[in-house]
Amino acid sequence: MTPETLAAxxxxxxxxxxxxxxxxxxxxxxxxLPIEGSPLTEAADRALLRDEAATVSVGNEEWFLHPYxxxxxxxxxxxxxxxxxxxxxxxxxxxxxxVIDPRRSFATSERFPNVTLNGEWPDDAMDALRPDSxxxxxxxxxxxxxxxxALDRALKSDAFYIGSLGSRKxxxxxxxxxxxxxxxxxxxxxxxxxxxxxxxxxxAPEIALSILAEFVAVRRNAQSG
Amino acid sequence: MSETADILTxxxxxxxxxxxxxxxxxxxxxxxxxxxxxxxxxxxxxxRMAGSVSGGCIEGAVAEAAMMTxxxxxxxxxxxxxxxxxxxxxxxxCGGKLKVFVEKLA
Numbered sequence: 001m002t003p004e005t006l007a008a009x010x011x012x013x014x015x016x017x018x019x020x021x022x023x024x025x026x027x028x029x030x031x032x033l034p035i036e037g038s039p040l041t042e043a044a045d046r047a048l049l050r051d052e053a054a055t056v057s058v059g060n061e062e063w064f065l066h067p068y069x070x071x072x073x074x075x076x077x078x079x080x081x082x083x084x085x086x087x088x089x090x091x092x093x094x095x096x097x098x099v100i101d102p103r104r105s106f107a108t109s110e111r112f113p114n115v116t117l118n119g120e121w122p123d124d125a126m127d128a129l130r131p132d133s134x135x136x137x138x139x140x141x142x143x144x145x146x147x148x149x150a151l152d153r154a155l156k157s158d159a160f161y162i163g164s165l166g167s168r169k170x171x172x173x174x175x176x177x178x179x180x181x182x183x184x185x186x187x188x189x190x191x192x193x194x195x196x197x198x199x200x201x202x203x204a205p206e207i208a209l210s211i212l213a214e215f216v217a218v219r220r221n222a223q224s225g
Numbered sequence: 226m227s228e229t230a231d232i233l234t235x236x237x238x239x240x241x242x243x244x245x246x247x248x249x250x251x252x253x254x255x256x257x258x259x260x261x262x263x264x265x266x267x268x269x270x271x272x273r274m275a276g277s278v279s280g281g282c283i284e285g286a287v288a289e290a291a292m293m294t295x296x297x298x299x300x301x302x303x304x305x306x307x308x309x310x311x312x313x314x315x316x317x318x319c320g321g322k323l324k325v326f327v328e329k330l331a
Contacts (some may be wrong), residue, residue, distance in 0.1 A: 002331050006237055025252065028300035028328055033245065053263030055253045055324075064252040064326060066263055094231070 001030060008032050009068060016070035021065045025055070033065075040065070071096040072134050072219065073165035077122050077150040078141035079106035082165065086138075086208035087115050093212065100125045100150065101141070122146055136161035136215055140193065140221040142170065148177055155187050161218045163195035163211060190220075232276035236267035236330055245270035245329040247291035251323055255306070258321035268284050270295055270303050279305075291327050300328040 005021070009032065012019040020033040020039050033044040040063060043056045047067040055064050074090050076083050079101035090097050091114070100118045101107040101158060107117045118125045122139075126149070131137055137154040138161075139147040147164060154162045155178070171193035178188060194208030197217065216222075233248070240246050249266040251258075259280040266276045266284060268291040278287055283305050290303055306322030 001328055006233075006240075006330065009233065010237065023250075023252075023326060023328075027304050028326075053250075053252070053261070055262070064250070064262075066250065162232060 005032060006032050013068060013070075018048050018069045019068065020047055021066045021068065023066070025062045025064055029098050031035040069134075070135070072136065073098065073129075074215070075100060075126070075129060075131060075133070075135060075137045075150075075154075077101070077137070077146060078165075079108075079112060079117070079145075080140050082140050082204045082207050082211075084111055085205040086140075086211060087112060089205075089208055089212055090215075091115070093216070094113055094137075095192040098129060103145070122150035124156075125155055131157040131164055132161040133160055135159045136163075136219075138163040138165070138211060138215075140165045142166055144174070144177060147174065148181075151178060151191060152183070155183050155190060161192070161215050162190050163192040163214065165207075165211075166193060168194060232265045232267050235275040239267070239273065240270050240330050244273070245295050245315075247294050247327055248279055248330055249287045249291060249303075249325050249327045251301070252326045253324040255322040258323045268292075279323070283325070287325055287327065292331050294327045297331075298329055300326065302326050 009019065009021060022031045022033055028184055034041055039058050043058065044065055047054055047065040048069060051067055051069055053066045055062055072095050074095045074097045076086065076097060076099045079099050087097050087099065098116045098118055099107060099112055100122050102119055102121050104119065107119055109117065131154060137150065137159045139150050141147050142165065151164060159193065164171065164174060175188050192214060196207060197213045199210045201207040201210040236248055237244050247268050251260055251262050251264045253262055260278055264278050266274060266278045266287060268274050268288045274288065277284060287303065290301055294301055303325045305325065
């Protein structure tokens with residue numbers, strides 16, 4: 001790989017711009033896609049969409065297409081104890097984490113080093129963050145004032161994973177409140193609650209693990225997800 | 226959820242330290258290969274390694290090939306699999322088959 005290609009790849013990553021590194025396997029020649037009019041464009045778009053590297057044949061040549069997508073985002077609402085356990089685990093999975101909590105005593109950089117803290121109210125914060133199909137939203141506060149507006153915005157978005165901490169009873173009353181806001185059953189079924197895979201989690205790190213296990217299962221289309 | 230970007234970052238960092246660095250990338254797999262296409266292993270001349278292209282079965286052979294690419298500057302496309310006698314030597318016990326592209330970071 002030439003220093004120019006490496007630098008261009010790093011710049012795209014820094015700018016959170018999705019790119020595909022194409023390598024002609026016979027020679028090692030490399031291109032950074034998209035390039036307008038390239039015969040590789042269609043295959044490159046597919047690689048990005050699926051987020052899967054692949055070898056393709058184009059014009060009797062084998063090319064390896066390696067997508068470099070910006071990281072998946074995880075929006076965590078509630079700078080609580082479980083979030084403290086969840087954030088570093090999620091970062092280790094290569095996920096970009098944003099923690100929303102307007103309560104200053106919770107959302108401190110001492111409790112959450114090396115993560116983006118957003119002190120806005122969840123509805124304003126979510127409106128600004130604009131969750132898309134590469135975003136997951138998890139609410140952890142148990143407080144309707146904070147969780148509900150975040151879930152309302154998440155349901156109006158294409159977020160691929162929406163999880164909400166709380167017992168079955170808490171979750172049932174939460175769904176009733178969201179229904180009153182105009183969300184139908186199909187929409188409400190997108191919310192994972194009680195959140196996480198059932199692994200009998202007890203401690204905060206265990207609960208964080210169960211939530212992230214479910215997040216991975218959904219992201220990777222696991223049968224159990 | 227991409228780990229390859231971070232291996233590339235590590236490789237680039239080693240390069241700025243003045244290391245000679247080779248990058249190995251899984252380009253294709255068949256059967257029960259443990260790591261998908263796109264998985265990467267960065268290797269330096271001095272023997273530092275980051276990432277993986279298998280469950281540990283072929284990293285040694287890939288690192289060896291990487292030294293040749295560092296010497297020559299020429300990329301290689303390596304084949305590992307049950308039809309390849311070399312796979313037995315390096316112990317690809319999973320029975321999978323894969324191709325690995327090895328290049329030098331210039």
